[in-house]
Amino acid sequence: MKTLGEIEAAVCEGISRFEQEYMGRGPKHISAHLLGDLLVIRLQGVLTSAEQHLVTTLPPEKGRDLLKQVRTQLIEIARPKLDTMIQGIVGVRSLSLHHDISTITGEEVVIFTLSEVPQCREAKKK
Template identity: 70%
Template sequence: MATPRTQGEIEAAVCEGMTKFEQEFMGRGPQDIHTYLIGEMLVIRLQDVLTAAEKHLVRTLPPEKGRDLLKQVRTQLIELARPTLDAMIQQTTGAEIVSLHHDISTVTGEELVVFILSRSPTIREPKRRDRVETKNA
């Protein structure tokens, strides 16, 4: 069994894996990404993910049609890539994937991906550095 990671190490590895996925599968990585491990829930927030073509689509079609079309396409792409994403998350957390939830905002370009895990990942406490106290002379 691999050495357990800290929560921060798990979150950083998921950010790295999702950024790589977005770049390779979607053609563009997020401007910013944060992952939050909350018990058995893994929340990934990606910012500024829309491609130039997607932004153009949303701007030129009627609001509801552009939004709905973009959400459908992105959701379909996530579903097609689900085995790849599940494998990355399982390898990183050591837990099975129970479900995946996804949404994207065509207004802000923000995307949320939520994985529900079969259990909370085993984590270790980060190593503490001893602090050296200094006194003012």
């Protein structure tokens, strides 16, 4: 059984690898937090050069909406792979996935609602 920190670190590693392989670029910073049956993942610095260019050259609402639509579609297509990865790490299946990205800050948030609270062991105290 993994500790909470080990689960969160494994999620960061898995999501970072996914972003790099699937989106073509990994995040500059990533953090994951398991809060009961919610898994919250925050990625910073995820926009590619092409996405940044798209957002800055089109009218603000059009560029933003287009980027959000594309990112959402990509996440939905990859959802089975993400669900399998998360279940393998936390030991329980996900029920839902929520996603949003900021075109201003380049920050992305992914939230998984899990079927139950994952079991984890206490970390050894030093």
